Amino acid sequence: MHLHKFEKIWLVCGIGSLVVFLFIVGYGAFWQGTHPQSHGVTIDPYNIESNEAFKPENLGLTKVDDDKYIVNIAASAFNYDLGKDEEGNAVKTIRIPKGSTVLFQAATKDVVHGFHVAGTNVNMMVEPGYVSSLETVMDNAGTYTIVCNEYCGVGHHMMYATVEVYE
Amino acid sequence: MRKRKDHQASENEKPNLIGTFISVMLLGAFIIITWFGAYALFISR
Ligand SMILES: [Cu+2]
Numbered sequence: 001m002h003l004h005k006f007e008k009i010w011l012v013c014g015i016g017s018l019v020v021f022l023f024i025v026g027y028g029a030f031w032q033g034t035h036p037q038s039h040g041v042t043i044d045p046y047n048i049e050s051n052e053a054f055k056p057e058n059l060g061l062t063k064v065d066d067d068k069y070i071v072n073i074a075a076s077a078f079n080y081d082l083g084k085d086e087e088g089n090a091v092k093t094i095r096i097p098k099g100s101t102v103l104f105q106a107a108t109k110d111v112v113h114g115f116h117v118a119g120t121n122v123n124m125m126v127e128p129g130y131v132s133s134l135e136t137v138m139d140n141a142g143t144y145t146i147v148c149n150e151y152c153g154v155g156h157h158m159m160y161a162t163v164e165v166y167e
Numbered sequence: 168m169r170k171r172k173d174h175q176a177s178e179n180e181k182p183n184l185i186g187t188f189i190s191v192m193l194l195g196a197f198i199i200i201t202w203f204g205a206y207a208l209f210i211s212r
Contacts, residue, residue, distance in 0.1 A: 004181070004182065004184055006184045006185070006187070006188040007184070009188070010188065010191045010192070010195075013192075013195055014195075017195070017198075017199075119212065120212050121209060121212050140212070
């Protein structure tokens with residue numbers, strides 16, 4: 001079969017980039033451990049309190065060490081439960097100092113929800129029966145809105161909270 | 168008879184693919200630029 005010289009060039013570029021991209025995907029998956037956020041950790045969706053992290057008193061922000069925080073979130077239609085403050089009001093804003101390492105752990109009591117700290121790489125699906133978790137370093141100060149990006153019902157648009165990263 | 172001769176002549180000619188080549192390379196450059204753009208967003212956030 002005769003191939004034009006130009007055809008040979010673009011075939012080599014195309015097949016070469018396919019090999020490069022597959023290698024990058026393999027590197028991310030097998031050497032860096034990149035995988036979906038559910039980690040295969042299961043939970044009873046009808047009783048998420050049975051998991052230590054999702055007991056009502058453990059929801060919201062917990063400081064575990066200098067510059068190390070855990071945020072536990074119980075998602076349900078149409079709310080993110082981030083625990084209660086001293087006065088007993090539901091927490092809607094979480095404040096974290098810049099440069100902290102934060103582990104977000106989320107579970108849902110009902111349907112599939114999203115958990116996206118808009119403007120950051122924190123973006124997970126929260127599926128019934130699984131614990132979704134993602135650890136990140138909050139390096140950029142600012143106010144970020146947590147949004148649900150999986151349509152979950154009529155109140156979907158009212159499902160939000162706020163993360164403030166301060167200097 | 169004459170028609171056939173013309174046909175043979177055009178088959179032996181090399182097709183002019185310079186326009187196709189430029190288009191393919193522009194598309195490839197666009198894909199690579201957007202890929203690095205998405206990667207830069209991921210790294211900076
Ligand atoms: Cu939703």
